[in-house]
Amino acid sequence: MILDCHMHSWRYPQHFDREVMLANQPPRRRGWSEEQFKQMWELPVEHYLEEMKGSDVAKALLLGLKAGATLGIDVANEYLAGLVRERPDPLAWGCCVTPTEPGAAAEVERCVNEMGAAAVGELGPVYGGFRLDDPKCFPVWEVARDLDVPLVVHAGPAQARWGHLKYGDLMAVDEVAIQFPDLRIVICHLGYHRYEEAAFLVAKHENVYADISWLPQLAGFDRRALSRYLPQVEHGYYHLIHPLLYYFTQTFGLTDKLLWGTDFPAGSPGRSIETLMGINSWLEQRHLPKLPEESVRRMLHETWRKVFTKLSDSGR
Secondary structure (H helix, E strand, O other), X not given: OEEEEEEOOEOOOOOEOHHHHHHOOOHHHOOOOHHHHHHHHOEOHHHHHHHHHOOOEEXXXXXXOEEOOOOOEEOOHHHHHHHHHHOOOOEEEEEOOOOOOOOHHHHHHHHHHHHOOOEEEEEOHHHHOOOOOOHHHHHHHHHHHHHOOOEEEOOOOOOOOOOOHHHOOOHHHHHHHHHOOOXXXXXXXXXXXXXXXXXXXXXXXXXXXXXXXXXXXXXOOOOOOOOOOOOOOOOOHHHHHHHHHHHHOXXXXXXXXXXXXXXXXXXXXXXXXXXXXXXXXXXXXXXOOOXXXXXXXXXXXXXXXXXXXXXXXOOO
């Protein structure tokens, strides 16, 4: 079964702070009407489910987002839980909190025990203004460990204008993994753009994993979510091929610890799978070493089972 380990849904304007959202927009969008922003941001889960029909994805993990002060997006846990309650077969969900806030650990416990959350995420240190290794976060990490749910973390830098990049320190993952060796951690986007650090952490720690969501889009294989004004130079090597080759050339640690996901709406499930399945042909044409075929298969079909243990195989 293929699990999309990373996708999103939110509604506009319900989940948005318009003033903060506007501050993050390029100048060309600041005069847009409400209807234009609604067309841009409105993301009902039906959009994903429609695309899912044309792919081999059997289930998808809806992740939350708490970035009200930096991106202007704050997705309520109740909203995500409600979507999954209505569609339990194709969907699962992860709850999101700002772990330094009072009551965060209790909220995670409530979401897992009462509403069936299968993960905690997408946590965003840059979005929420915290370090993963801040002891104030530890009660949340303890609850996640004890309830057997992983953290899904945008651990590296993020592009939010008002987010402080000092919080996107991947070395904080190292400290948390040492302090909580039984806690499973997924580094989103393979640490974008610090791919080599993330690959090293995944190799070093038994319970640290990474997803490759968003990377096919950044690399230009699925460009629908990227501005037509960027980049000035487009090449598939820098944001997908190099990270994967670096990961698979690690000389220590456990292998097969990468997860597949789309970061929808950034990418489509069908196109993203097609990219991954065809990656060795792309590499061969450019005289680059190929990825292990079995590892690519496991990335899609198997590795998620070790991470999201509350999810069952319910389909293809």
